[in-house]
Amino acid sequence: MIGVSTYLEPKASWGVWELPAALLPVGYPRLVQASGGLTAMLPPDDPSYADDVVARLDGVVIAGGPDVEPVRYGAEREERTGPPARERDAWELALIEAALASGTPLLGICRGMQLLNVALGGTLVQHMEGHVEAVGVFGTHEVKPVPGTLYESIAPAASTAVPTYHHQAVDRLGEGLAVSAYAADGTVEAVERPSGPFVLGVQWHPEMGDDLRVMSALVRAAMRVPPAGAHQVG
Secondary structure (H helix, E strand, C coil), X not given: CEXXXXXXXXXXXXXXXXXXXXXXXXXXXXXXXXXXXXEEEECCCCHHHHHHHHHCCCEEXXXXXXXXXXXXXXXXXXXXXXXXXXXXXXXXXXXXXXXXXXXXXXXXXXXXXXXXXXXXXXXEECCXXXXXXXXXXXXXXXXXXXXXXXXXXXXXXXXXXXXXXXXXXXXXXXCCCEEEEEECCXXXXXXXXXXXXXXXXXXXXXXXXXXXXXXXXXXXXXXXXXCCCCCECC
């Protein structure tokens, strides 16, 4: 059972309804399902519940979404940083802390990787160019694994094309994290804990592609299955 954090939107439309909604792009549960897992959605809740929630799960995914509020890493908000999502920040940081404390396998995707870095005392670049194709359009670029890392064991090719959409990135690395992939321009594209339970963050959006390797690695870790060759949808 893989818990995936969700968006919390003041207004969403479906059928005849237009209501507040906790929602998740369908790519996330489909990726979990295709990798052999079941999905539980984790909408923002009281952070004090995070330990009990994570105790019921086999793995946790912190999904992509809005910018992390800069106060979380001791910075002033810059002009191009998006509006805060305080309920998500508080809840997802609590989920991350609960997963790290309990040894529950953890995967951060885009915002999720940035929050993982912030949870461990790291900071973020609040704006950068070149990693957004256009507003609302995912682009693609290559990422290169760092030799000897968990990510390289998951995706050992010299480089992999990944779906990308972000304007923030890791600046100062959080305590205990190591960089495990870079983009051609030097942007940190993956981070991990070098030892212990599965902890990985990726800056790109695997749910927007057909490469199962990252999610399959999380699901195997959640099932306590030793690493094996992963595959792609097709």
